[in-house]
Amino acid sequence: MSQASALTLHLGYGLPRKGLPAAASFRRWVGAALAGAGHEGEAELSIRLVDADEGRELNATYRGKDYATNVLSFPAELPPGVELPLLGDLAICAPVMQREAREQHKADRAHWAHLTVHGTLHLLGYDHIEEAEAEQMEALETRILAGLGIDDPYRPR
Template sequence: MSEPVVAVGYAVPRKGVPAPASFRRWVAAALTGARRRKPAELAIRIVDIEEGQALNLQYRGRDYATNVLSFPADLPPGLNLPLIGDLVICAPVVAREAAEQGKPEAHHWAHMTIHGVLHLLGHDHIVEAEAEKMEALETRILAGLGIPDPYEAP
């Protein structure tokens, strides 16, 4: 598989937020772990609470900022581009959750990126059986990066 094309945009100060190279590594790990062999392109936008909340309200009807939003590409038939979609990750929510869960922020950033990419590839966690499969896949991908199981209490 060729390296994924990942465009990272920062709508927040960069301090404490991973560099584009980290996001590219995590996206590549997610794609490999999900056994995607075709080329892939996506955009990641790092946002603040206000933008995260506005997007969550607009697209999911939920009036709060969430950690990651996934927007799978909806390409017209016959348009064969490697675009898989966009991720929006809310920096303050990721930082708060990492602190609450007692884990390094970098580990939580990796988890949220991988989680979002798996959503772009069609994985979901609404039904319990699907949630278990998705969590197991996330855990395996993260382990390959040397990151402990995010679903186990520290």
């Protein structure tokens, strides 16, 4: 898959951009997830980087959980017969990501990449509710991140 021509990525900000990865990084991470999952053809998705208040509001509204979480995935629900490359939307909560990176002794950039890959895989239909699904998804994430030069995010530090 040619990342430049087949991927349309919309990036939005609900907080100041200072210290956040560049759009090119998100494009690279999403492209790696799509390629690693064997996605062929065009793909379009949006990523919104949010603060803790917006992250909490989104998680409460859509999941009934009154706290900010690291990444939320909203797969596109297209009507039957509508053929578009739209995968859906991701919301990544920067303060939660930064706290987790510190607690897990990971570089911020590596954790940003992991959450982006993880969320993109959710948009492609991967899940981790059942143990077998979780093992499959984690193994795929680990392979994709290794291809980006990032250590296994599930290995204890």
